[in-house]
Amino acid sequence: MSFGFASERSGSELSHDLGRRLSRDALIVLPDSPHFEELAERWQDGGRPTYSVVVVVATERDVSESVKYANARGLPFLATVGGHGTYYGMGRLQNGMAIYLRNLTQLKLDRDGRSALVGGGLRVDDVIKGLWKIGKQTVTGSCNCVGITSPALGGGHGFLQGQYGLLADQILSARVVLANGSAITVSDREHKDLYWGLRGAGHNFGIVTEMKYKVYDVVRPQWSYVYFTFSGTQIEELYGLLNRMMFLQPAQATHWSLWLKDAAVDTVHPVISHSILFNGPLRELEKYAKPLYGLKNVGVYSGVTDYPGLADVTGYTVDGYLCQYKGKLAMWPSDVETYEVPAIRRWYDLFDEMVQAEEALSGSFCLLEGYSTQAVRAVPADSTAYPHRRQKLLLAPIIHYMPTGNQTLEAAATNWGSTMRTAAVGSNQRRSYVNYAQGNETTEAIYGYEPWRLQKLRTLKRQYDPEGRLSFYAPIA
Numbered sequence: 001m002s003f004g005f006a007s008e009r010s011g012s013e014l015s016h017d018l019g020r021r022l023s024r025d026a027l028i029v030l031p032d033s034p035h036f037e038e039l040a041e042r043w044q045d046g047g048r049p050t051y052s053v054v055v056v057v058a059t060e061r062d063v064s065e066s067v068k069y070a071n072a073r074g075l076p077f078l079a080t081v082g083g084h085g086t087y088y089g090m091g092r093l094q095n096g097m098a099i100y101l102r103n104l105t106q107l108k109l110d111r112d113g114r115s116a117l118v119g120g121g122l123r124v125d126d127v128i129k130g131l132w133k134i135g136k137q138t139v140t141g142s143c144n145c146v147g148i149t150s151p152a153l154g155g156g157h158g159f160l161q162g163q164y165g166l167l168a169d170q171i172l173s174a175r176v177v178l179a180n181g182s183a184i185t186v187s188d189r190e191h192k193d194l195y196w197g198l199r200g201a202g203h204n205f206g207i208v209t210e211m212k213y214k215v216y217d218v219v220r221p222q223w224s225y226v227y228f229t230f231s232g233t234q235i236e237e238l239y240g241l242l243n244r245m246m247f248l249q250p251a252q253a254t255h256w257s258l259w260l261k262d263a264a265v266d267t268v269h270p271v272i273s274h275s276i277l278f279n280g281p282l283r284e285l286e287k288y289a290k291p292l293y294g295l296k297n298v299g300v301y302s303g304v305t306d307y308p309g310l311a312d313v314t315g316y317t318v319d320g321y322l323c324q325y326k327g328k329l330a331m332w333p334s335d336v337e338t339y340e341v342p343a344i345r346r347w348y349d350l351f352d353e354m355v356q357a358e359e360a361l362s363g364s365f366c367l368l369e370g371y372s373t374q375a376v377r378a379v380p381a382d383s384t385a386y387p388h389r390r391q392k393l394l395l396a397p398i399i400h401y402m403p404t405g406n407q408t409l410e411a412a413a414t415n416w417g418s419t420m421r422t423a424a425v426g427s428n429q430r431r432s433y434v435n436y437a438q439g440n441e442t443t444e445a446i447y448g449y450e451p452w453r454l455q456k457l458r459t460l461k462r463q464y465d466p467e468g469r470l471s472f473y474a475p476i477a
């Protein structure tokens with residue numbers, strides 16, 4: 001991949017000093033370049049870091065040299081791939097260096113066909129399509145424009161997790177550039193302690209240039225889906241039923257509920273779009289989903305596709321609406337074990353109240369994700385740093401609005417988000433998946449409540465990043 005503006009390496013001291021350490025294909029892009037904005041672009045405005053330079057690296061050595069250079073000059077730095085991180089702490093990085101990894105695009109199947117080398121700059125789209133062409137697949141996130149490595153470093157959820165485990169569970173080894181710029185291999189044989197920490201708290205320990213990642217033959221090529229639309233009056237019936245269905249949820253099925261304003265269905269109250277995505281034929285899905293057909297719905301449709309086709313069905317293609325710039329967006333996530341129905345009702349009522357009261361926030365939505373967890377739970381809880389294996393559901397009010405600088409709106413957005421999260425959590429312990437976290441969560445909520453877990457993470461942090469250079473994304477406090 002080339003951006004075709006190599007001449008931008010000249011013209012400044014920084015370009016000269018850093019440029020001579022980098023490979024021929026690396027690029028140094030300064031703020032006066034017409035390409036700078038494009039490279040520093042993010043999916044949304046919340047917690048936006050600012051940069052005085054973007055280094056488009058071409059090799060692992062470029063990453064090492066960039067980190068060493070930044071350290072020597074006291075420049076804060078941040079790796080960037082898909083630009084989808086929603087952790088507001090990233091905004092603490094000001095006038096720093098972006099280490100842009102998108103050119104690390106290796107995707108190469110191993111001889112045994114059971115793993116592949118996956119470049120640290122690949123996005124979900126690259127991995128799904130690249131593997132599908134050779135009859136393979138692996139666990140990826142659901143949204144095609146998001147990077148593959150960052151979700152994996154935090155655990156990582158996707159439609160295939162019930163069959164194969166989290167994204168992190170697919171990492172066999174990784175090449176990691178540490179905070180001091182040195183590059184090491186991390187696996188169950190080398191730097192075993194870091195291998196544990198990388199899979200769940202990985203953003204804290206280094207920049208991953210490449211991973212050896214498990215891949216699988218495509219044995220069930222067909223996917224099917226069914227989308228129901230329900231009204232808000234059915235919260236109790238729907239989520240009570242889903243609690244019961246969870247006991248029978250096949251490893252191939254994912255439940256997704258989205259609450260949103262849809263004036264074509266209801267001009268006042270948010271509607272519930274509930275879908276099941278299933279790796280198998282439609283008749284099998286319909287058999288499993290039968291109880292849901294028994295509820296009164298406002299609309300229902302179903303169809304079939306394949307794994308790459310899921311992005312079209314869900315609206316998560318790279319050029320689709322959901323991948324485009326979003327204004328300002330704040331997630332208020334919690335991971336829980338079951339739907340606590342009275343809590344879900346309180347949350348829905350608050351959301352209903354908000355979209356009616358605040359026109360500027362009416363593009364907000366709520367997400368209730370029920371990925372299957374059989375293979376996730378089969379991995380021993382203490383074998384990786386990912387701490388939420390027992391939590392089956394990801395719940396998140398997602399507040400969305402266009403940034404206007406209006407402080408009253410900002411305060412209202414925060415207040416609604418926080419109030420809704422408190423309602424959604426109900427009587428559950430507060431837990432937040434690191435890649436959905438916003439920055440106002442405790443270290444325990446993100447990395448787990450077991451004292452041994454936090455102690456182990458803190459020891460690793462002291463050992464591998466004593467200066468706290470990698471502390472803009474969910475730092476281990």
Ligand SMILES: Cc1cc2nc3c(=O)[nH]c(=O)nc-3n(C[C@H](O)[C@H](O)[C@H](O)COP(=O)(O)OP(=O)(O)OC[C@H]3O[C@@H](n4cnc5c(N)ncnc54)[C@H](O)[C@@H]3O)c2cc1C
Pocket residue numbers: 043078079080081082083084085086101120121140141142143145146147148149150151153155156157158202203206207208209322435436472473
């Ligand atoms: C629309 C949308 C859909 C999503 N869908 C899913 C999903 O299905 N499953 C899921 O688990 N999560 C999902 N997420 C959350 C996602 O995992 C995080 O937002 C993730 O951090 C995005 O990674 P990125 O490379 O796109 O973002 P960036 O903003 O580029 O990176 C985020 C953080 O990761 C670090 N990072 C990125 N690449 C590397 C690397 N190679 N080595 C070390 N650090 C790195 C960056 O430095 C930064 O701190 C979704 C988020 C959004 C906004």
